[in-house]
Amino acid sequence: NAGVTQTPKFRVLKTGQSMTLLCAQDMNHEYMYWYRQDPGMGLRLIHYSVGEGTTAKGEVPDGYNVSRLKKQNFLLGLESAAPSQTSVYFCASSASGYEQYFGPGTRLTVT
């Protein structure tokens, strides 16, 4: 039982490049979330999903897109990366929508 896994763990992008972050969970959870963590700002919700095929915007959605084609996977895309998107990205999943289980994070640097 791996819980929540994230791929990749580290990535360096140049401004304007695109990439996709993959989150996978093996707990059969309905709810999945993408957050970004920046120093002194806690975690801010980017997008979330309340079930397969659904997505919704969080607090800071601009510049990101998401898809949840399969219940166990939640993808976060950056179409044209900007230095302001340098951050640590965390995925989380939940059975209830409240108690959330987090992945180990992806450290992204945009130069």
Place this chain on the structure above:
Amino acid sequence: AQSVTQLDSQVPVFEEAPVELRCNYSSSVSVYLFWYVQYPNQGLQLLLKYLSGSTLVKGINGFEAEFNKSQTSFHLRKPSVHISDTAEYFCAVSDFNDYKLSFGAGTTVTVRA
């Protein structure tokens, strides 16, 4: 919408001393409350949660928190800390039926021998 304020950004403490991390929230409805811990270079791990019932909640690793509705607070305490408690701690709140968490900015606890 809810918001969370963690009143201390950094808390240095000596080993075996007590520690209290303060958290206040604002919300117009009833809430669920959580404390998460993040060890260096790791994801977040749930310490404890308040959903309903007793206002004193016990969690893992000897931590406890008290929900005070009148003061809209959910302070975290541990009577005797260890070096291994060095980490960042996040308070989080969710409104009933909202399915999302709002996090505070975090409190870094550094335990010294």
